[in-house]
Amino acid sequence: MRNFRFTPTVALFQPLFWITLRAIVLLWPGLAATAALAQMPQHVQASIVAKSEAPRPGTNTRIAIRMTPETGWHGYWINPGDSGVPVEAEWHLPDGVRAGALEQPSPTLLELGGLASYVHEGAFTLLADLAIDRSVAPGTALPVKVDLTWLACSDSLCVPERTTLQLTLRAGDGAVDRSRQSLFSAAEAALPSSGRAQGRLEAADGRWSFVVSGAQGLNVGRTYLFPMEDGWFEASAKQQATRAADGTIRIEVAAPGPAPSPRFAGVISDGRQSFMLTGLKPDKAVAPVSEPATAEEATASEIPDPATGREANGSAPKATPPSTGDVPALKIALIGALLGGLLLNLMPCVFPILSLKALSLTRAGVDRRAARLEGVAYFAGSVATTLLLGAILIGARALGHDIGWSFQLQNPHIILLLMLLSLAIALNLAGLFEMTGVSVANRVMGKPGWSGAFGTGALAALVATPCSGPFMGVALGAALVLPPPAALAVFAGLGIGMALPFLLLAFVPALQRLLPKPGAWMETFRRLLAIPMLLTAIGLAWVLGRQSGVDGLSLGLLIATLGALGLWWIGHRQSRGRRAGTAALPIMAALLLAIAIDLPRPVEATPIASTGKTEPFSETRLAELQAAGQPVFVDMTADWCLVCQVNKRVAIDRPDTHAAFDKEGVVTLVGDWTNGDPAITRFLASRGRNSIPYYLFVTPSGETRELPQILTSELLIEQAASGKPS
The missing domain is CATH 3.40.30.10 (Glutaredoxin)
Incomplete structure (x- = not known):
């Protein structure tokens, strides 16, 4: 696993990757039948055994769940760290029997691609106590059933897994099967020792200091602290462990913010020995945030010193936007917009659209006049969309709203609509159905005509707005202070830059001849281009979750499922030579829900860690x-x-x-x-x-x-x- 490296694209979608896996694990019981039919081999084998098959009423008996991963695979601890899902148990027990929490051995730290996780790298045993009530009559059968879900990961793959374990006990005299004694002894020895280590928690200068006594024998050079609750410190944060003359161990680690709970609980381990720490209460709050300056102080700090030219607080004066009458500034802005628009064609959400539209010029029967018509229409659609967005932006700012480029992406409803659109394009490229309106791809690799090309250009411009790339920052910044006509010219330049490659292909036959000849490979290429569009939809789903929380993401996924079912139905009817008809109803319902549903209000952005750095x-x-x-x-x-x-x-x-x-x-x-x-x-x-x-x-x-x-x-x-x- 240490040799695996993330590419930028993979790294970008890492957070969504783990969110998706967690959602799958939570929803896995509903997919059990499908999994059973598929008979997928499990990478972590689970088994269950009781210390006593005849537990005595009024006492407890130990249950061991043995998890055995394949070589190269691992499971996750109670707190998985930056990524992963721990083993979760749902017990089904008879009356008079109660199950305690799963107890786990101490984990190890695994770092991969900037993420740090707390894992079990070899076979490990989970222990739980079953309490048998005194009211249970001797000889009563006690069927025990537990549903387990977990995430199994290897060097390059993570798989959510599930199983149901069962055993039948019978109330009796509590006799212990000696053949199992070694299993339980080893499992209990692997648990962190409780009650032996004591500690206190100090806070200063944006750091936690855990001072631990009673943890004799730990190798301080290999000692690591694992919090049982997320939020105390980052799993990847560097821990500094030192031993004092009196034998106490001090572990210092950067605190990302206030304590997530009144008391700390965790495990301190060196890989050989481990000790449980509980009830550590911070002596004070950590990383206090400095009070903001008053309005008078802020104003005074911004007054430049006549002698130095610097502001009173020592900072350099703020950048002066270009003058509204500065013609060279407009030229620079236009050039930046053109170059920025060109580079937007390389975005994963735009490149498939442009590629297929370009390949549409290779189909048989397209004359030069038709090609030019499509080029102009694509150009018009792209420019019209960027002009419209620019006009909205300029108008909103004139009304006093503090918004900037990509303002629409700050609205979760827009994110949801773009997610549905990206999903529809991906399914279209994959061949699930054929678009008969806006042209992206169909059986002849692009619908000819003005309307299809115009819609495709508008679509490409719309889905390209999430970011500004090189050359665009100065151009769009200049649009803030230029007169409205000049500012609109900058936004038009952005659309022109986006449309320019296809426009040149449409008007220059020599460039068309450079394109590969049409053939069966085009259908395969089309389906491959569905992948970046699907990744775009996944990325937008992640943004929706960040803006509206888990509830908003769940609603968005349900609406996307409804829309996808409608598209599948349309494709099914198309394969039989029939029109969409009533199959369009789920799609219309999905669009109406996306617009009208009351999504949770955008959640406040997670406070940035105030760690001193x-x-x-x-x-x-x-x-x-x-x-x-x-x-x-x-x-x-x-x-x-x-x-x-x-x-x-x-x-x-x-x-x-x-x-x-x-x-x-x-x-x-x-x-x-x-x-x-x-x-x-x-x-x-x-x-x-x-x-x-x-x-x-x-x-x-x-x-x-x-x-x-x-x-x-x-x-x-x-x-x-x-x-x-x-």
Whole structure:
């Protein structure tokens, strides 16, 4: 598993991957019949045995559940860490019998692709106590049944698994089967020792300090603390363990925020011995957030000093947006919009649409006039969509709303509609049904004519809006301050850039001749292009869950299922030469529900960890750090921003980047724009921007550097290393 590396695309969808797996495990009982029919082999074998098959009424008897993974596979602990699902048990017991909680041996730490998990890497035994009531008559049959669900993972695959274990006990004298004694003795020895280790929990400077006594014999160099509850600290956070002269062990770890519960419980282990820690109460709150500056203080701090040209707080003055009458600024903005639009064609949600539309020009019977007509129509659809979005943005800002590019993605209803649209396109490309309206792909690889090409261009522009890529940041920022006609020209330039490749193909026969000849391979290619569209739908589902929580995601998936069933029904009727008819009703119902259903209000963004190194963004905090001569990295991001998520995985959240930032004392300020934040929008506007990603680096001397929208770890390390320009 240590040799497995995530590509940027895989890393981007890691969070959704684990959410999906958790949902599957929770829903697995409803799929049991299907799983049984499939007879899929299980990678972790489970068995059950009782310490006594004749438990005495009024006493407890031990039950052991033995989990044996295949070589290279593992299961998860009570708290799985950053990823995974633990073993969960649902007991079915007769009257007079109660089951206690599952007790697990201590886990080991497994790190993979930036995620840290608490796992059981070999065979492990879970123990539970069955309490037999005194009222149970001797000789009574006691059938015991337990439904188990868990997640089994290997180097490159995770599989949710399920089984039902049964055994029949009979109330008796409590005699113990000696042949099983060794199994239970080994299982109990593997459990963390309770009652021997004591501890206290201290909080200071954004860190927890766990001071443990009574854990004799632990190898401090291999000691690790595993919290039984998530939220105390990140599973991947570095733990520093030291032993004092009196034998106590101190473990320090960064705290992401306030304690998630009044008392801490966990396991301290060195891989050979383990001790249970319970009831540790923090001596005080951790990582207090500094009070925001008053309005008077904030205003005063922004007044430039006439002698130095710097603001009173020591920070550099804010960037001045381009003048509304600056013609060169308009030219630069237009060039940036054109280049940015060109690059949007490489997005995973746009590339399949463009590819199939381009291949539609290779079909037999398409003359030059028809090709040009389609090129112009595609061009018109793309430009009209970006103009419409730009007009809405400009109008809303004129009315006093603090919004920016991709504003529509801050609404969960829009995310849901785009998710349904992406799913429909993916199913169409996979051949489940054929579109007869807007043309993306059908049996002749693209519906000819003005309407199909116009709709395809509009569709491509619509699904390409989640992020701004290279060259687009300055262009869209300039649109904030240019007069409305000039600003609309910038948005039109974005649509032109997107449509330009297909327009050139339509008007230049030499380029058409470079395309591969039509053939059966086109159908295979079409189905392969369904994959990036399906990944787009999955990514949008993840964003919906982040915006509306689990309830909103569940509603969205139910609506998507309804729509998919309708599309399947249409495809079934089409295969028989019949029209859609009543099969369109589920699709109409799904669209109406997506628009009218009362989705949960957008959840507040998860507070960014204030660990002393990473903090939530505020202009006040940025000014304080600048005044103190602290190097700062500003990261403006959102869950729906594809480029942001890729940058996070391949550049920002890398061990070498973290090490460089820690060495130079760089504080990262993260601004989450997922649900829209007027303060972030105003800050972006003050920097001449209205889109993300946006990255800023402030040196100890106060120099402010704008970083490119495509980051590398090397670039960030270079910025942190010195105050010299890179």
